Amino acid sequence: MGDLMGPRLYSCYKCRNHVALHDHIVSKAFQSKNGRAFLFSHAMNVFSGPKEERQLMTGLHVVADVHCADCREVLGWKYEKAYEDSQKYKEGKVVLEKYKIVKENW
Template sequence: MAELVVGPRLYSCYKCRNVVAHHDDIVSKAFQAKNGRAFLFSHATNIVTGPKEDRHLLTGLHTVADVFCSDCSEVLGWKYERAYEGSQKYKEGKIVLEKFKIVKENW
């Protein structure tokens, strides 16, 4: 009987299937984006970061940059560059990926 080899649980771009994140890097699943739920990741791969801009989000003012798939350039979410509220500092350097823009791989 062949042994089933299970790799890491991954998330890929829904458009081109480029791997963008590992399930183990999820910090929180309780994020809200314009178009529904989103996940906060400690880091992501195969993404390109756009220009920084200040945005008023649900939790206050943040400096963020949109993140794009490095293969197909689809916007997948954003990266927190700076949080102005002390209680939000934990988000700095982390990436939010919108749930409907990513698909599960190896589940």
């Protein structure tokens, strides 16, 4: 029966544009300044803003804000570069803030 519903996914809270699949979650143990966040290996229907260096809880990173492709709302950020070896696994991955996404097909 679950196969008939399609994949579990997350959508933009503002316009319901599909932005990520549940199966692409790498970690649910992330924090943003506004609360919990999820690290995804991939995101869809989003675009990245300009890259900038940002001091985060885990050190200095080059990141770019991630925007919904439909309504342009900032949903999180993408790790472009990590300076510390222990943080390199984040490169190319996307963090979406939990309060900015909603579950679909659950």
